[in-house]
Amino acid sequence: MKGLYCLLSESAEDVKFVIQETEPPPAVSDHYVKVQIKACALSPLDTKLLADLNLQKDVVPVGREIAGVVLEVGPKVTFFQPDEEVVGILPLDAEVSGLCDVVLVHEHHLVPKPEKVSWVEAAGTIRDGVRSYTALHVLSRITAGNTVLVLDGASPFGTIAVQLAHHRGAKVLSTALCLEDRHHLEQLRPTVVRVINMSDGKADLVESCLEETGGLGVDIVIDAGVRLYSTEDESTSKKLLPHKHDIITLLAVGGHWVTTEENLQLDPPDSRSLFLKGATVSFLNDEVWNMSSAHQGKYLHIMKDVIEKLSSGVFRPQLDSPVPLYEATVSMEMVQKKQVRKRHVIQL
Known part of the structure; x- marks a missing residue:
């Protein structure tokens, strides 16, 4: 199983992205869901934030905004069933890349995806939607x-x-x-x-x-x-x-x-x-939802509302053409250097 990873140098500024083999996910347990990935969006990797949270490693998984199909659920999962379509954001401490064929993710990081919303649109909109809600509703109380x-x-x-x-x-x-x-x-x-x-x-x-x-x-x-x-x-x-x-x-x-x-x-x-x-x-730090579980319910509500507005046509995202997996390293380098104006999404 292949995934996209970042190799950090001693300076933490000079980064290199590679596609490498990784171990298959372990057995599903408790509140975890096994998801077959269909699309994964790319966002710049904040190495400084990872260092501040003591999450920085020599090899860091890349690609956290995912959309896919539920293959299997743990015994304590209550939100999802096999064959349901989901979208979400992997946590900061995720051990695997979102570009792997199959990933294990806690059910509290996923929300249902409507059938009319494409995989690419779902993965490419979820993070920007959460950021917008955080800025306009949570921080500035728009009316x-x-x-x-x-x-x-x-x-x-x-x-x-x-x-x-x-x-x-x-x-x-x-x-x-x-x-x-x-x-x-x-x-x-x-x-x-x-x-x-x-x-x-x-x-x-x-x-x-x-x-x-x-x-x-x-x-x-x-x-x-x-x-x-x-x-x-x-x-x-x-x-x-x-x-x-x-x-x-x-x-x-x-x-x-x-x-x-x-x-x-x-x-x-x-x-x-x-x-x-x-x-x-x-x-505006949209990662604050993943750094604390105090408002997990509000976070899930925001993600669900983002996808509902995408489905109803309120949101029309700025997306580039879908990128195949073999071009993921080049795309991620451009994203990291902020050389792109549209959201890049890898389609698996």
């Missing part, structure tokens, strides 16, 4: 009538976040980093999103957002990275990111800033501005 700014809305995560915010009755603004991104956002659905084109350097993010909100500011901001300071030798991609001061400036009174920047540093003037607005800053 109808809010104004939401999703930075880089044409990314796989941004696309789902835009669609979820619109579905909840919010007015959605989003930035486009190139003409292709702008076309993608404008074609999602009529009037879904107001696109701010940042590719030509003519649009000012703060001015555009304040103009759209009548000077009141944006209620919720979901970033895709920020600039902590400005330097002359910044790369082009870095220059397209907003400065942290810009985001604070465009926030409304009582606004919520959900950031993906784990090393965010706020100076005293920044904190003072947030204090005067009564605004909050939250860190």
